[in-house]
Amino acid sequence: MDNIRHFIYDYFVAVGTDESTSKYLNMLVLAIALTVIIYAIDFVIRKLLIGLFSKFALRSKTNFDDLLVANKVPINIAHIIPLLIAIEFVPFVFYDFQNFEVVFERGLTVFALILALWIVRSLLHTLKDYFKTLPSLKDKPIDSYIQVFMIFAWIIGILSAIAILTRMPLINFLTGLGAASAIIILIFKDTILGFVASIQVSINDMVRIGDWITFEKYGADGDVVEINLATVKVQNFDKTITTIPTYALISDSFKNWRGMTNSDGRRIKRSLNITQNSVKYLTKDEVDTLKDIQLISSYLENRQADIDSYNKQNGINKELLLNGRNLTNLGVFRKYIDTYLKHHSAINKDMMIMARQLAPTPQGIPLEIYAFSSDKRWENYEYIMADIFDHVIAAVPYFDLEVFELPNTTSFVQKQIVLKKDTDLMD
Structure with a gap:
């Protein structure tokens, strides 16, 4: 060299x-x-x-x-x-x-x-x-x-x-x-x-890649696609990407849907408001008419027999419907919903099924359905829930009940027509 x-x-x-x-x-x-x-x-x-x-x-x-x-x-x-x-x-x-x-x-x-x-x-x-x-x-x-x-x-x-x-x-x-x-x-x-x-x-297993999370503060509602040192990337259901600071996961509140995904069903929790003025006691004839509804026919048969036996044993004066024990249209409707849910093929029978009445509100009496769909996929879940409420809403008139709804132009016009007819008849 x-x-x-x-x-x-x-x-x-x-x-x-x-x-x-x-x-x-x-x-x-x-x-x-x-x-x-x-x-x-x-x-x-x-x-x-x-x-x-x-x-x-x-x-x-x-x-x-x-x-x-x-x-x-x-x-x-x-x-x-x-x-x-x-x-x-x-x-x-x-x-x-x-x-x-x-x-x-x-x-x-x-x-x-x-x-x-x-x-x-x-x-x-x-x-x-x-x-x-x-x-x-x-x-x-x-x-x-x-x-x-x-x-x-x-x-x-x-x-x-x-x-x-x-x-x-x-x-x-x-x-x-x-x-x-x-x-x-x-x-x-x-x-x-x-x-x-x-x-x-990582230690607390709060979030994993693939988890569905909802973080309202950052407008995130979708699946976690990436977790790194500084940020967590969430692909929203509209295919947009939301970036969340990693430290926000421990400093702010967010919802992780993993528990629902890993469970046996997805919760349905929605209520229907019934107008309070439409709630009433049922007469014997009205109960007999409702017995034609197959899902509750046996229930009405047994229940009415128990009520009649009680009223007879206690000497109840039934000339006034208020006295003694009675069935109400709202109570029978609630029982119908409960039975309908238990027979619905898309509802998980091993999880809680309940039709319950909530506290009255200015918008009526909320009648809530609480159950779990067997199919947890979003599209199918929405279809199942819509199918249930389609049926329930359509069933309301059969029990002589009304769904609360704010007045609109059509209802005002119809009321004016009725008042005009009444006035004409009086004249």
Whole structure:
């Protein structure tokens, strides 16, 4: 090697170049030659490694090696040998310029740190993509773990690089850095909050990829598609994407529908307002008419017999309907709804089924249906609920009840027509 350097130097001296210039030209030629050689070696090694990995990936059954190629692991590894060659030959190239040699050696050492971080990052991204293909890890926030590890790796790498460039021991540099910790915390506040939130979200199993969440504060209502250190991405049902800060999951309230998804049914909880003026006691003739409704015929038969027996035993005067025990049209209707739900094919019979009356309101008496549909898919769930209420609303007139509804133009016109007819008859 020394012979090559001397040969180039002697050549420039022989053509009449002074000693100082010859040394600079000698260094320049050697630097260019080394750069070309390193680039050529790097090119050849990259092609060889990529070719070998690609062939191996085609023959293997696992997709892990395919992910290694996709995340550029072979390309990053290929840089190692050219880097080692460069480090080895820097003293040879800058033999006559010690200051340049020190600068380039430090620069190559820093580049070695960066290359190590690139390789680690490529391997971690490969592991991340591979873990996402595993059913047992598909819903885990792998992105958060990778990002946390890479943040620590980059911090250590950057601090080490600064220590190398400044020739300051790393421990001394970290000690001095402690004085600026307040500024660092302020700058990286969101990152620190996201890091803590990611750990809590993971440990407490609050959110998984694929969960349906509703976060009204951020307008999110859809499936979680990505969880990373700083944000959680939710694909809403209208296909828009909402980005939520990760720390908001532990500082604010949101709804996770996983419990419903994992259960045996999806809850139906909706009420129908009945006009209070339409509620009344049922006469014997009205009860006999309602016995034609098959779902409650046996109930009415038995119930009416019990009521008649009680009233007779206690000598109740039934000339006034209020006396004693009686059936009401609202109570019979409530029993009809309960029986109808228990016979509905789309209702889960192993979960709670109830038709209940809520406290009266200015809009009438709420009659609430509380049950669970067997099919939890949104479209089918809405169809089942609509089918139930279509039937219930249509059944209301059969019990001589009315559904509360605010007056509209048509109702006012009809009332005026009735009043006019009454007035004409009086005249």
